[in-house]
Amino acid sequence: MSGTDAGSPAEPGVLFDELGGRWRTVAYGPVFCVVALVIELLTGPVVHWFALTLFAAILAGIVSVQVAAARRHVSVSLTDTTLRQGSEELPLTDIEAVLPEADPYADEPQRWESARSLGELSGVPRRRTGIGLRLRDGSLVQAWARDDDGLREALTEAVDGGRGTSA
Structure with a gap:
């Protein structure tokens, strides 16, 4: 999860660096599922434990593939x-x-x-x-x-x- 933002050098000799994708985006889907789970716990008699856990895992898996592809194909580095x-x-x-x-x-x-x-x-x-x-x-x-x-x-x-x- 460490890296540099666009334009800030990561190491000596690097003049420009863009990662292409950030790993933190993998957490967005599971975080929204946790929010939905908390709302269900506070408001409803039915809590969809299995469905929310499954959706969180599916979203994290799909987005992790996208981030890996972006970091490989859309990253820029100028040394x-x-x-x-x-x-x-x-x-x-x-x-x-x-x-x-x-x-x-x-x-x-x-x-x-x-x-x-x-x-x-x-x-x-x-x-x-x-x-x-x-x-x-x-x-x-x-x-x-x-x-x-x-x-x-x-x-x-x-x-x-x-x-x-x-x-």
């Missing part, structure tokens, strides 16, 4: 050398530039908005925002994060800072 999006890792040396934010009022989307998103998912995950990257080979890709401003800032610093030290 001094690597950007990891889900299970895909991209060396920072492969990134040529962090592209400007997309204009939500533009008539036509920018080219990077239709580029492949990093990670093994088919697109930018829900509730995440894409960040355009131009790679050294000239291709465009989308990085993504829930805290896109934080990742954009950390990526820009890391890419520009890496270029400044090697020049």
